[in-house]
Amino acid sequence: MLAGRLNVYAGSFALEEIAEPHAGPGQVRIAVKAAGVCLSDVHLIQGIIKPFLLRGDTVTLGHETAGVIDEIGDGVTGLSVGQRVLLQAGEERDGTVFTRGVDYDGGWAEHAVATADTVVPLPDSLPFEQACFIPDAVSTPWAAITATAAVAPARPVGVWGVGGLGAHAVQLLRTVGAAPIIAIDPLPAARERALDFGADLALDPADPIFGTRIADATRGRGLAYAFDFAGVAPVREQAAKSLAREGQLILAGLTDQPLTITDGTHFSYLKQQIRGHYGSSPEHVVELLDLVAAGRVEFSRSVSATLPLAEAAEAVRRLDAKEGNPIRLVLVP
Template identity: 30%
Template structure:
């Protein structure tokens, strides 16, 4: 048996509790990782609330968590790319909020020795999401890019990645208490809410070339008004409104190649994970409350040392 934060049913954060579950083992082509830390994503929060895409079985106890970092503990038949004792970070769909997780070997990359466990744990989800979103919109040298909800985990990574890829200006929307955080990242902060279009135009008189939305319908509509080419506007949250507006879906899929590219940018000092809070495994419910509050800056992570 192993410790895990698992759902006893769908519902509010209280349904997520520390419990003992069966310990998994690596099968053919798989790697078992002794988890040191796991990231907490809005995806996890949605599943806890009852949203279950077809690739998730509605069986309890259900262990959440689809990004993690730890030490290779066991390798299955045919795995030659990793050996026991190597430090890795990776991704899956479920299972990360636990002492052990099993994933296909191709969903792992090696962790840089100097990368802290908590940073590594929160790297894959927001990093790969930002990579896919910015790849969909395209980022060209000198572009002006708008990131809505720029102070959160996804937004913070997106700001850094857009600048690393050559954006000339990144405008980030956030509450005023997070403006210093955005300035430190290299973004121009703008307060969200009524009048957003006018405030953005005031700081970008030559227009906005591309926009990412992680705030919701209001910010998405403002983005469409600000960006000339609708193919360069994407959302991570307001999918129904995006369909009504005729916008593109975020393209691509998570991959070790994408993750390795981001890790290389980390090693060059171009991107990192800014931690909001690190919670112990037994406080996973509090971590979910933090994420769904929608007002914090940076990334929420669980420690499973």
């Protein structure tokens, strides 16, 4: 079968013909119908992110995967051949979380294998192209909003970076009743998109009166919650300066750069907090599917383009270059 393979140590990515996998005991195999292309995939290819738990030197990329079960291993119950499903973005083994498409083979392939407890049935009304990226692109901001920050309604929120994660954060913050929602991005098209997705205000971080505009929007109080979905060091400093008393800075975007708080005494005096965030838990994906089924959220606008699996390298190039300002590019085998 065709698969998008990354040699982690050589730093080389290529579409290769490899042997089809088969479902072992406790596993299912799916015929992949759609797989999301995430910025973390780009960073893996560039060597910015390194797998910690990968056995060997090569992995099939893709942690956002949906398809149809076509093979069931021994001991699996409650699932059936022909069932529409998505795969959780990782699995726990002996207390350690392994990430699909990073620590073991993912969904940039014609077939993917998953342990049965990481398989989530899909409603028939949800297209594969929209379902595949719910684990991560939607569940990561959802978990950051509801679990890490525990955002309360009618509280002011800032979202730095309105890309694949931040655009969904704006949409989901509106669902939980945050107000006002202020989106911050240097790209005019991203700011316009944020307003379309439900932001009350969209700002350029380079605006010379940025601080004044935050103060005006929050009636002088500052932000109760500031989310960094960009993973850029200067963003974090600007976000920290925008916080209200006891405000929280949530670090959801990943970077290996140091975090700087210019005035630590002021930060402590106001009892502000910095909280790290990574990924989501299985229940967050299930919650989002329930919201989709109830008609509370929908993600058709998030599919910026679909490309054949054979054009995975082109999808990576487009995302890295922000060509067309994509939310999610989706590969279709």
